[in-house]
Structure formats: structure tokens, C-alpha cells
Amino acid sequence: MLEISEDVLVADLERRLVAAYAHLSPGDIADAVLAAREYFEYSTIRDFVPLLVERRVRTQLARTAQRVSAGSPAASRRQS
Numbered sequence: 001m002l003e004i005s006e007d008v009l010v011a012d013l014e015r016r017l018v019a020a021y022a023h024l025s026p027g028d029i030a031d032a033v034l035a036a037r038e039y040f041e042y043s044t045i046r047d048f049v050p051l052l053v054e055r056r057v058r059t060q061l062a063r064t065a066q067r068v069s070a071g072s073p074a075a076s077r078r079q080s
Contacts, residue, residue, distance in 0.1 A: 009050040010037060017054075021061050023068070032057045 014033045018026045036056040040049045 006046055006049055010053060013050055013054050013057075017057060017061065021065065024061060024064065028064070029057070029061065032060050036060075 010033065014030060017029050017033065021029060033053060036053040037049070039056065040052055043049055043052075
């Protein structure tokens with residue numbers, strides 16, 4: 001059976017997130033991925049870490065995107 005390393009899976013995840021959240025800085029996305037991965041650093045079962053990192057980062061980036069759009073001038077005009 002072909003086994004792909006966690007590092008490769010997380011690097012692929014980061015590339016996909018950069019593409020999906022193009023309006024955010026790639027550096028911010030990389031920082032979020034690193035922080036999420038560190039959160040699971042001591043997990044004993046590593047098979048699910050990339051999935052858990054993805055869920056954690058997507059939740060964080062979605063919140064960031066909401067805050068950014070809520071603070072935009074267009075959003076302010078919509079609320080008025």
C-alpha cells in the first residue's frame with residue numbers, strides 16, 4: 001500500500017488553502033497551518049492529523065474572512 005507522509009499531505013493542504021483563500025496572505029495561511037499542526041503535535045494517532053489541521057485552519061480562515069469583509073467599506077454601506 002502506498003503511504004504518503006504527513007509532511008507531504010500538509011504541504012498539499014497548504015497549497016489548496018492558499019488557492020481557496022486567495023484574498024488572504026499566503027504567509028497568514030502558512031502561519032495558521034503551522035499553529036494547527038503544533039496543536040496536534042502530541043497526538044498519538046497521526047493518520048488523521050492532516051484532516052484535523054485542515055478543519056481547524058478552514059474554520060479559522062473563514063472567521064478571518066468574515067472579519068475582513070465585515071470591516072470593508074462595502075460591508076459598512078450594506079449595514080447602513
